[in-house]
Amino acid sequence: MKSLLRLGLALVVLCFGAAGPAPALLVRAGTTPDRLASLLISIWPEYDRPEVLFVYRGELAAGTALPARITFRLPVEPTFAAGIDEEEGVHGLRPAIVRDGSGVLVTCETSWPRFQLEYYHDALEKGGPARRLAFVYRADYAIDELTLEVREPFGVADLALTPPATIQSQAEGGLTEHRRLVGPVARGDEVRWQISYTKRDPRLVSEALDLPASAPVRYDEAPASSVPRREAGERATRALLGLGGVALAGALGLWLRGRPASSARVSAPAEGHAPASRAGGRGTLREGRLARYCHWCGASFFRDALYCRKCGTPRRGSQQPRRSRARRR
Ligand SMILES: [Zn+2]
Numbered sequence: 001m002k003s004l005l006r007l008g009l010a011l012v013v014l015c016f017g018a019a020g021p022a023p024a025l026l027v028r029a030g031t032t033p034d035r036l037a038s039l040l041i042s043i044w045p046e047y048d049r050p051e052v053l054f055v056y057r058g059e060l061a062a063g064t065a066l067p068a069r070i071t072f073r074l075p076v077e078p079t080f081a082a083g084i085d086e087e088e089g090v091h092g093l094r095p096a097i098v099r100d101g102s103g104v105l106v107t108c109e110t111s112w113p114r115f116q117l118e119y120y121h122d123a124l125e126k127g128g129p130a131r132r133l134a135f136v137y138r139a140d141y142a143i144d145e146l147t148l149e150v151r152e153p154f155g156v157a158d159l160a161l162t163p164p165a166t167i168q169s170q171a172e173g174g175l176t177e178h179r180r181l182v183g184p185v186a187r188g189d190e191v192r193w194q195i196s197y198t199k200r201d202p203r204l205v206s207e208a209l210d211l212p213a214s215a216p217v218r219y220d221e222a223p224a225s226s227v228p229r230r231e232a233g234e235r236a237t238r239a240l241l242g243l244g245g246v247a248l249a250g251a252l253g254l255w256l257r258g259r260p261a262s263s264a265r266v267s268a269p270a271e272g273h274a275p276a277s278r279a280g281g282r283g284t285l286r287e288g289r290l291a292r293y294c295h296w297c298g299a300s301f302f303r304d305a306l307y308c309r310k311c312g313t314p315r316r317g318s319q320q321p322r323r324s325r326a327r328r329r
Pocket of ligand 1: 294296
């Protein structure tokens with residue numbers, strides 16, 4: 001048994017060595033782009049928490065070599081980070097977080113040209129029913145097309161924006177969405193948006209519209225790569241082929257079984273080598289409070305989905321184990 005394990009280990013070392021650099025090296029191998037094709041920043045005050053939900057959706061400039069390392073300065077740690085592939089598949093990313101003055105520098109390596117970051121920030125000034133948000137975005141990159149967007153909170157009739165929005169549209173629950181097309185910005189440019197409104201109905205959008213309570217999957221507990229089943233299967237096949245054939249699978253399986261679960265997690269590459277990362281990828285779903293439709297794009301969810309298959313947004317009401325108590329305020 002012991003010698004079998006050693007054989008398996010040797011094979012694994014051999015094949016990983018032949019297949020390319022170690023995962024740790026891959027993390028450093030990404031290119032650092034200097035521009036983005038587009039960035040949409042969505043600002044949702046009092047949506048499903050009393051704070052403001054910020055969602056960044058970006059796309060790398062055409063021709064950016066992948067994987068690419070992207071860095072954003074945020075006021076707080078993100079609650080979600082993902083790369084989005086051409087077929088709208090969502091790939092959870094685990095960003096590196098570095099303190100930077102009053103905020104954090106969030107660095108993700110993405111193998112896909114589109115990405116998404118989310119965070120909640122206590123950015124509202126509240127004086128009785130009066131609310132004010134002075135949003136400042138300091139461009140992390142040169143961006144060809146920057147767009148800002150505010151979704152109205154529930155029960156608000158007097159939302160004022162300075163400067164005014166370019167376009168208005170209807171979002172879920174008949175709430176108005178205000179979009180401002182900023183256009184191209186240079187790295188370091190500051191874009192400001194003053195948002196003010198009066199809110200006498202204390203309910204959050206999620207309460208008023210009876211949406212599930214917020215429990216987005218945290219990046220550090222999200223599956224390393226959450227891909228549709230079919231794609232995950234192909235990926236697994238590819239990974240096995242890369243390891244030198246199906247014969248190795250048995251030895252690898254034995255070896256993996258012998259390893260402590262924690263070390264398997266830590267050393268698992270960010271994506272690819274699907275079996276190890278996929279095993280912990282399903283998470284758990286709280287039945288009964290799951291969103292049936294994506295709050296972002298309206299697509300219906302598959303029964304056990306953690307993310308929208310169409311746009312990649314985390315499903316409201318879904319959560320990973322251990323998450324709810326740790327983060328509930
Ligand atoms: Zn969606």
